[in-house]
Amino acid sequence: MTFKTAFLSLAIGCFLLLCWKGIAAHSEIPGPLDVLATAVEFLRDPLYDAGPNDKGIGILTAYSMARLLSGFTAASVCAVFFGVILGRNAVLFNAVNPYIQVLRAISPIAWMPLLLYTVKDSGITAFLVVFMASIWPTLANTAFGVANIRKDYLNVAEILQMGYWKKLFQVILPAAGPTIVAGLKISMGSAWVSIIPAEAMLGSLGLGYFVWNEWNNLSLTSVIFAIFTIGAVGVVIDAMFTRLSRRLSYTD
Amino acid sequence: MYPVPMLQVDHVSRNYNVAGSPEKFCVFENVSLKVDEGEFVTVVGHSGCGKSTLLNIIAGIDKSDTGCVLLRGKAVQGPGIDRMVVFQNFALMPWLTVYQNVRLSVEAAFPDWTEKQLDGHTRRYLEMVSLKGAENKRPAALSGGMRQRCGLARAFAANPPVMLLDEPFAQIDALTRGVIQDELIRMWNETRVTIFMVTHDVDEAILLSDRIILMSPGPGAVIAGTVDIPIERPRSRQSIIEDRRYYALRNDIIRFLENRQVEKTA
Numbered sequence: 001m002t003f004k005t006a007f008l009s010l011a012i013g014c015f016l017l018l019c020w021k022g023i024a025a026h027s028e029i030p031g032p033l034d035v036l037a038t039a040v041e042f043l044r045d046p047l048y049d050a051g052p053n054d055k056g057i058g059i060l061t062a063y064s065m066a067r068l069l070s071g072f073t074a075a076s077v078c079a080v081f082f083g084v085i086l087g088r089n090a091v092l093f094n095a096v097n098p099y100i101q102v103l104r105a106i107s108p109i110a111w112m113p114l115l116l117y118t119v120k121d122s123g124i125t126a127f128l129v130v131f132m133a134s135i136w137p138t139l140a141n142t143a144f145g146v147a148n149i150r151k152d153y154l155n156v157a158e159i160l161q162m163g164y165w166k167k168l169f170q171v172i173l174p175a176a177g178p179t180i181v182a183g184l185k186i187s188m189g190s191a192w193v194s195i196i197p198a199e200a201m202l203g204s205l206g207l208g209y210f211v212w213n214e215w216n217n218l219s220l221t222s223v224i225f226a227i228f229t230i231g232a233v234g235v236v237i238d239a240m241f242t243r244l245s246r247r248l249s250y251t252d
Numbered sequence: 253m254y255p256v257p258m259l260q261v262d263h264v265s266r267n268y269n270v271a272g273s274p275e276k277f278c279v280f281e282n283v284s285l286k287v288d289e290g291e292f293v294t295v296v297g298h299s300g301c302g303k304s305t306l307l308n309i310i311a312g313i314d315k316s317d318t319g320c321v322l323l324r325g326k327a328v329q330g331p332g333i334d335r336m337v338v339f340q341n342f343a344l345m346p347w348l349t350v351y352q353n354v355r356l357s358v359e360a361a362f363p364d365w366t367e368k369q370l371d372g373h374t375r376r377y378l379e380m381v382s383l384k385g386a387e388n389k390r391p392a393a394l395s396g397g398m399r400q401r402c403g404l405a406r407a408f409a410a411n412p413p414v415m416l417l418d419e420p421f422a423q424i425d426a427l428t429r430g431v432i433q434d435e436l437i438r439m440w441n442e443t444r445v446t447i448f449m450v451t452h453d454v455d456e457a458i459l460l461s462d463r464i465i466l467m468s469p470g471p472g473a474v475i476a477g478t479v480d481i482p483i484e485r486p487r488s489r490q491s492i493i494e495d496r497r498y499y500a501l502r503n504d505i506i507r508f509l510e511n512r513q514v515e516k517t518a
Binding site: 150152153155156158159160161162170171174175177248250251252 | 311312313330331332333335336337339341343345346347348356357360390392410
């Protein structure tokens with residue numbers, strides 16, 4: 001980041017804070033300083049555990065992350081597996097594609113009542129919501145990436161008479177790697193977006209639950225603090241994927 | 253008994269479907285040729301005569317409509333490490349380093365070898381093409397010439413009985429091209445692998461080949477003639493232009509190619 005960009009970015013941040021402060025001065029909404037005080041309070045002891053309904057912000061974040069990672073990992077394994085199959089078979093891909101397009105347009109939250117009714121367990125439902133949120137972008141990107149691998153690389157694999165698994169791990173996945181990681185990144189973003197309302201509605205321990213609980217407590221400073229926490233975690237996750245994609249990227 | 257040729261192409265034809273028409277577009281038809289063990293044979297023809305398609309059919313990465321390809325008298329089915337290809341556009345794996353690219357083919361060719369053998373063999377061939385020091389670079393960081401050196405190392409390192417060179421120097425700048433051609437001659441002298449090359453560069457063909465096969469322009473290309481190159485080896489770019497037979501050969505071939513082109517367009 002150049003000095004100019006940093007300066008401009010800082011100026012925009014100050015402007016937003018001032019707007020916030022202005023709105024807060026003329027309404028019931030807590031201002032930046034109130035939220036900062038709450039944040040300091042929460043962050044002083046992020047790991048305290050005072051019973052099932054009263055846990056530190058660190059513990060709540062860990063709950064959300066665990067839910068996120070389990071659902072995301074399961075979905076990603078499935079997405080890459082089926083994505084490779086679809087990417088290698090144009091007929092199958094074209095046959096399945098309309099359904100993928102419909103399914104990916106459905107907000108994973110919309111599945112929740114049906115899932116709850118079917119599995120009758122809020123933990124598994126939350127897992128499945130994350131799963132549904134994170135499978136489609138990776139599936140679509142994997143299929144696209146695999147279908148568009150340069151023919152030369154596959155020809156070389158054929159000439160070297162690689163077996164199926166060797167070809168998969170040494171040619172197909174690395175060749176489609178950047179596209180797959182781009183899909184994983186979108187998936188992770190949409191999973192993180194969907195887990196907050198899922199936790200809020202299901203009352204499963206986590207950041208989403210925290211937001212809703214603090215709303216029920218009519219503690220708006222905590223709600224705003226929770227919003228910032230959600231944003232910050234999202235940014236950290238995204239940065240991790242950016243690093244991963246940089247490692248896997250290649251130029252022809 | 254006749255000795256079985258190393259490589260034999262027997263009445264191979266290739267047609268393409270024409271979009272929206274039941275008619276077929278014939279690229280070339282009834283191509284038959286033989287390459288003996290240790291021979292360096294080059295097909296020269298205009299672009300569009302299907303010479304690269306012919307090479308791909310021999311490699312097994314394209315299919316012929318009629319005829320077959322025989323390696324030591326046995327029909328080949330699909331691609332194989334016994335016919336390593338050096339590609340015009342290099343076709344190196346861009347996510348692997350130079351070392352890993354060559355190593356990939358060594359592993360494929362010698363699955364029983366120990367780590368030490370694989371590593372030593374890989375490094376020996378990298379050294380042979382003067383890529384020592386660039387082992388850990390990715391192809392994108394290399395010039396075209398360096399990339400094709402890597403492509404040559406990958407092909408030679410597998411010790412295939414036959415190597416197929418698809419316009420290997422077409423994308424390399426003229427000055428580097430000569431250097432790498434000399435390296436190819438040196439490596440071929442050491443290994444005497446059977447080489448089948450296609451090119452449209454007549455000088456390159458004369459410099460490298462024992463025999464040049466001329467293909468008429470497509471569509472419907474056929475083999476139109478064969479020219480033996482009697483210039484003694486070892487050859488170099490310098491020595492062949494001093495050979496008095498060189499210009500006669502070169503003129504003959506170019507005249508042939510140009511006349512055929514005129515006939516077709518007339």
